[in-house]
Amino acid sequence: MKRDNYLSWDEYFMAVALLSAQRSKDPNTQVGACVANEQNKIVGVGYNGFPWGCSDDEFPWERQGEFLQTKYPYVCHAELNAVLNSISTDLKNCRIYVGLFPCNECTKVIIQAGIKEIIYLSDKYRDTDQVRAAKIMLDKSPYITYRKLETNLKQLQISFIPPELF
């Protein structure tokens, strides 16, 4: 008989997004995103970080202070990277799984790429104008929907110890 405690597709793709977030060097918020197509194949992943050639050690990770001395003008969001890292520029009918609700800039990219659904985990910035603007666009556009991930999973453990050594 097959096991019954396997991950659903939604849980699996969100877990890939969360694993990708572990690559982020942002000391405050690590975000990952995973794009899956209609065949449930992963076509792109990404996490928040500075653009190519912009050193994680030289660019600022600060959240406050003079704008140009903070991370905000420089960091590429996880969703942008997932779309740009994808194997195709046409992501029609794909879904994007993301740890944190997309901002307005990423939402434009997501809509323009043809993605049909956003599945998110946290909406901790729901009271910001960026997320409000994102939702205004999403609520108007007939081509895309969004929903919070429904799961009973609290956490997922991954072990690098080979099972024979347990």
Ligand SMILES: Nc1ccn([C@H]2C[C@H](O)[C@@H](COP(=O)(O)O)O2)c(=O)n1
């Ligand atoms: N949907 C989002 C929202 C934010 N990010 C990135 C941008 C920053 O690196 C970080 C947020 O930093 P905080 O203001 O919480 O210190 O997360 C993203 O990739 N996707």
Ligand SMILES: [Zn+2]
């Ligand atoms: Zn964004």
